Amino acid sequence: MGKKITIYDLAKKLNVSPATVSRSLNDHPSISKKTKEKIIDAAKSLGYRTNKFAANLSQQKSNTIGVIVPRLNSNFMSTVLAGIEKVANDVGYNLIISQSLESAEKEVLNAKTLYDSGVDALMISLAYGTENFDHLTTFIDRKIPLLFFDRVFDLPNCPTILIDNEAAGYEATEHLINQGCTNILHIAGGLKRNVYCQRFKGYKRALEKYGITFKEDNLVEVDLDLSRVPEVITHIKESDPKIDGLFVANDTFAVHCIKELKKEGYNIPQDIKVMGFNNDPVSEVISPNLSTMDYPGYKMGVLAGQSIIGHLNGAINLQSANQITLRHTLIIRESTQK
Amino acid sequence: MGKKITIYDLAKKLNVSPATVSRSLNDHPSISKKTKEKIIDAAKSLGYRTNKFAANLSQQKSNTIGVIVPRLNSNFMSTVLAGIEKVANDVGYNLIISQSLESAEKEVLNAKTLYDSGVDALMISLAYGTENFDHLTTFIDRKIPLLFFDRVFDLPNCPTILIDNEAAGYEATEHLINQGCTNILHIAGGLKRNVYCQRFKGYKRALEKYGITFKEDNLVEVDLDLSRVPEVITHIKESDPKIDGLFVANDTFAVHCIKELKKEGYNIPQDIKVMGFNNDPVSEVISPNLSTMDYPGYKMGVLAGQSIIGHLNGAINLQSANQITLRHTLIIRESTQK
DNA sequence: CTGAAAGCGCTAACAA
DNA sequence: TTGTTAGCGCTTTCAG
Numbered sequence: 001m002g003k004k005i006t007i008y009d010l011a012k013k014l015n016v017s018p019a020t021v022s023r024s025l026n027d028h029p030s031i032s033k034k035t036k037e038k039i040i041d042a043a044k045s046l047g048y049r050t051n052k053f054a055a056n057l058s059q060q061k062s063n064t065i066g067v068i069v070p071r072l073n074s075n076f077m078s079t080v081l082a083g084i085e086k087v088a089n090d091v092g093y094n095l096i097i098s099q100s101l102e103s104a105e106k107e108v109l110n111a112k113t114l115y116d117s118g119v120d121a122l123m124i125s126l127a128y129g130t131e132n133f134d135h136l137t138t139f140i141d142r143k144i145p146l147l148f149f150d151r152v153f154d155l156p157n158c159p160t161i162l163i164d165n166e167a168a169g170y171e172a173t174e175h176l177i178n179q180g181c182t183n184i185l186h187i188a189g190g191l192k193r194n195v196y197c198q199r200f201k202g203y204k205r206a207l208e209k210y211g212i213t214f215k216e217d218n219l220v221e222v223d224l225d226l227s228r229v230p231e232v233i234t235h236i237k238e239s240d241p242k243i244d245g246l247f248v249a250n251d252t253f254a255v256h257c258i259k260e261l262k263k264e265g266y267n268i269p270q271d272i273k274v275m276g277f278n279n280d281p282v283s284e285v286i287s288p289n290l291s292t293m294d295y296p297g298y299k300m301g302v303l304a305g306q307s308i309i310g311h312l313n314g315a316i317n318l319q320s321a322n323q324i325t326l327r328h329t330l331i332i333r334e335s336t337q338k
Numbered sequence: 339m340g341k342k343i344t345i346y347d348l349a350k351k352l353n354v355s356p357a358t359v360s361r362s363l364n365d366h367p368s369i370s371k372k373t374k375e376k377i378i379d380a381a382k383s384l385g386y387r388t389n390k391f392a393a394n395l396s397q398q399k400s401n402t403i404g405v406i407v408p409r410l411n412s413n414f415m416s417t418v419l420a421g422i423e424k425v426a427n428d429v430g431y432n433l434i435i436s437q438s439l440e441s442a443e444k445e446v447l448n449a450k451t452l453y454d455s456g457v458d459a460l461m462i463s464l465a466y467g468t469e470n471f472d473h474l475t476t477f478i479d480r481k482i483p484l485l486f487f488d489r490v491f492d493l494p495n496c497p498t499i500l501i502d503n504e505a506a507g508y509e510a511t512e513h514l515i516n517q518g519c520t521n522i523l524h525i526a527g528g529l530k531r532n533v534y535c536q537r538f539k540g541y542k543r544a545l546e547k548y549g550i551t552f553k554e555d556n557l558v559e560v561d562l563d564l565s566r567v568p569e570v571i572t573h574i575k576e577s578d579p580k581i582d583g584l585f586v587a588n589d590t591f592a593v594h595c596i597k598e599l600k601k602e603g604y605n606i607p608q609d610i611k612v613m614g615f616n617n618d619p620v621s622e623v624i625s626p627n628l629s630t631m632d633y634p635g636y637k638m639g640v641l642a643g644q645s646i647i648g649h650l651n652g653a654i655n656l657q658s659a660n661q662i663t664l665r666h667t668l669i670i671r672e673s674t675q676k
Numbered sequence: 677c678t679g680a681a682a683g684c685g686c687t688a689a690c691a692a
Numbered sequence: 693t694t695g696t697t698a699g700c701g702c703t704t705t706c707a708g
Contacts, residue, residue: 006685017695022686032693052456053400054685057391057700064434064455072423073636078416085410085437089448094455096402097435099423110427117402117432118390255623285593287625298411344701355679360702368677392701395684679708684701691696 005048014042025050056118064094065308066114068124070102070151074252075280076297077125080149083301084123091309093120100127102223111135121145121308126153128190128223145311149304151193159311161304161324165195168293168328169202170209172247172275175291175330177210179273179338181245184212187232187257189224189249196221196249199277203247218243224253233260236272245273251280251292258286258335273336288334296326343386352380363388394456402432403646404452406462408440408489412590413618414635415463418487421639422461429647431458438465440561449473458482459646464489466528466561483649487642489531497649499642499662503533506631506666507540508547510585510613513629513668515548517611517676519583522550525570525595527562527587534559534587537615541585556581562591571598574610583611589618589630596624596673611674626672634664 007021014021016035023031024039025048042048056062065088069077081097088095096114100107107127114122115138122139125148133155139146140155152160176184186203189196200219207214220235222228236243248254254276258268266272268288276283276292283290303324345359352359354373361369362377363386380386394400403426407415419435426433434455438445445465452460453476460477463486471493477484478493490498514522524541527534538557545552558573560566574581586592592614596606604610606626614621614630621628641662 004685008685018686019688019696020694022688023694026687030693035693049454051395051685052454053391053395053398054700055687057389057395057702058685058687060391060700062391071420072410073413073416073420075411075413078411081435082409082411082437085435086439089436089451092451094434094451095436096432097419097423098427098433099420101424113427113430113432116387116390252619259623281590282620282623285597285620285623342701346701356702357680357704358678360704361678364703370677373677389701392684393703395686396701396703398684677708680706682705683703687698687700689696689698692694 004051005046006051007048010039010042010046010048013046014039060118061120062094062118063092064096064117064119065305066117066119066122067095067097068107068110068114068122069097069099070125070127072097072099075282076150076278076295079297080125080301080304083298083303084305085301087302087305087309093309100130102128104129104131108135111138115139115142115144119144120312121147123147123149123304123308125149126151126193128193131192145308147304147308149300151195153194157322159307159322159324161300161307161326162194163295163300163326163328165198166202166205168277168330169199169247170206171202171328171330172199172277172293173203173206174210175332176245176247176273176275176336177206177212179245179269179336181273182212183218183239183241183243184245184247185218185220185236185239185243187224187246187248187253188219188221191221199249222253224250226253226256229253229256229260232257233264236261237264243272245275247275247277249277251276251278251283251290254290254292255280255282255286258288258290269335269337275336279331283331283333286335288337291333291336292331294329294331296328300326342389343384344389345386348377348380348384348386351384352377398456399458400432400456401430402434402455402457403643404455404457404460405433405435406445406448406452406460407435407437408463408465410435410437413620414488414616414633417635418463418639418642421636421641422643423639425640425643425647431647438468440466442467442469446473449476453477453480453482458650459485461485461487461642461646463487464491464531466531469530483646485642485646487638489533491532495660497645497660497662499638499645499664500532501633501638501664501666503536504540504543506615506668507537507585508544509540509666509668510537510615510631511541511544512548513670514583514585514611514613514674515544515550517583517607517674519611520550521556521577521579521581522583522585523556523558523574523577523581525562525584525586525591526557526559529559537587560591562588564591564594567591567594567598570595571602574599575602581610583613585613585615587615589614589616589621589628592628592630593618593620593624596626596628607673607675613674617669621669621671624673626675629671629674630669632667632669634666638664 279294617632
């Protein structure tokens with residue numbers, strides 16, 4: 001069933017030119033309603049499908065947006081992606097998604113591939129280790145819109161979309177302090193990335209504000225892989241004076257810290273109060289429920305998608321919407337109760 | 339910075355024909371090592387990047403694989419996708435990912451778009467409601483490899499990759515019975531889909547095997563959206579005789595049932611033993627830890643990817659590997675302990 | 677081993 | 693309103 005049928009076939013069959021067919025199919029205004037209908041009907045009944053390769057080649061655009069994320073299988077990222085996919089799909093854009101797996105090298109490769117694939121725009125959330133941005137400036141040089149979300153970097157004319165991680169870090173820490181914590185350990189992800197670096201800054205600012213001196217020992221920078229939980233636990237057990245508050249840069253890691261701490265005989269929140277970050281579903285499942293910072297992933301995806309698509313359509317003025325900051329919300333649950 | 343440079347530019351610069359350039363770049367055997375090197379060097383230094391649109395048009399293939407999943411933001415699916423992405427990326431294939439959001443209509447649209455995008459192959463996990471498969475037979479008709487994973491359907495010559503849901507359902511139920519349950523409620527997803535239908539069949543077979551008669555009342559078919567938890571709880575509270583075992587078709591839903599049941603004063607596992615399905619991370623976080631069925635998502639993705647890519651390369655004989663069944667593993671935790 | 681030239685299917689500038 | 697035609701950049705057959 002089904003040879004591939006082209007606009008030439010249609011043209012021949014209907015005794016019109018290929019151009020007329022093309023124009024009709026693209027709803028070009030200068031074609032009479034009559035012929036347009038005739039052609040569209042014929043196209044439908046013959047099962048015509050436009051060949052995107054040819055259209056892309058001719059137009060030099062692909063209706064495709066590239067996305068690079070650190071990993072697909074995290075609740076936050078897949079939620080963001082769901083948002084992006086939703087808006088992209090609604091307006092007829094395809095998404096090519098690839099993951100850097102937190103490797104700067106793979107990120108470079110991914111970017112190259114997407115560039116070669118002719119994506120009309122690129123959205124990226126950076127890997128832990130990325131320090132060089134040549135793989136991204138390529139896009140800028142070629143005027144391909146580039147947008148950062150969540151794990152961002154300031155590159156000229158590139159919109160970013162994120163939350164105010166510094167403020168959120170501050171609020172989280174302040175909350176712990178208000179609950180009576182005086183010796184708060186902060187578990188951060190890679191400090192090269194804004195999200196972790198800013199949360200840490202917020203943490204420090206809160207300490208200062210409340211007259212608590214920051215100790216280097218109270219900062220642990222890990223890659224937040226769960227295999228690193230034990231060393232954190234050890235760190236806590238060996239801390240002197242005792243740690244009485246824990247501010248972890250993501251919920252998954254926080255939850256597993258709680259599990260281990262409980263095994264070690266700690267009472268949460270009596271002995272140690274714990275704050276997470278992300279409002280991941282697990283935060284509501286752990287007992288005690290984890291206090292956390294709500295982080296609107298889906299919305300972030302939707303806005304990122306709208307922003308880039310708006311830009312592609314020339315609708316949004318890039319300058320004017322160069323940074324979107326989403327609202328975060330402190331969510332107080334059992335794990336930090338006095 | 340950077341005009342787009344083509345093989346013609348290279349050809350001119352080096353006084354060879356475009357054909358020679360093309361062949362060199364593709365490492366065609368019939369080109370002398372010398373000229374090949376010369377050309378490749380020049381290409382590199384001039385920053386040549388092949389235009390995929392043109393290559394695709396000329397070759398009628400895209401090096402792109404389409405994927406349709408019910409939703410991106412589920413732990414299981416994003417894990418599968420991570421596996422697919424890994425292998426696809428390793429061999430230079432791009433992934434275009436779209437989500438049906440459990441809607442048969444959107445699935446049809448997605449399939450059309452992917453078809454039009456010229457994907458070389460399609461991998462799909464079906465939406466709840468899909469009953470008609472015309473949108474997929476299109477692919478088969480055009481000899482575009484089609485592979486089902488997890489939520490599969492038997493279409494001629496389409497490989498499927500899944501676990502033995504019937505056996506897994508049986509084992510889960512048998513375990514509950516062995517733990518003393520005699521009145522087990524089964525919460526199933528849409529029974530149109532093999533995964534839920536087969537688990538249910540396994541459940542029934544286990545009951546029969548142990549001489550327990552199945553009651554229609556003990557089957558609840560829901561879409562497993564968490565908003566449906568309350569009605570399940572109500573169902574449990576109103577059941578007579580009392581429900582003493584709960585077999586839920588996925589962990590997320592199971593976990594939230596446990597949370598609610600605890601609120602209602604039930605002791606888990608004393609009053610009701612609960613089995614989940616998936617081995618989702620939350621299953622280890624809930625207290626009591628949830629017994630579940632391990633379900634190798636990442637591996638499923640990897641194998642699915644390898645299978646389809648092997649097929650695209652003509653390496654794997656499709657007939658011979660028409661169905662891959664992965665091993666599942668019963669994981670016994672606290673929620674079902676006697 | 678290399679070149680000439682004909683597509684691949686669609687778009688768009690220019691003509692009519 | 694419609695047609696002609698020249699690309700878009702790469703691949704590939706056929707000649708040399």
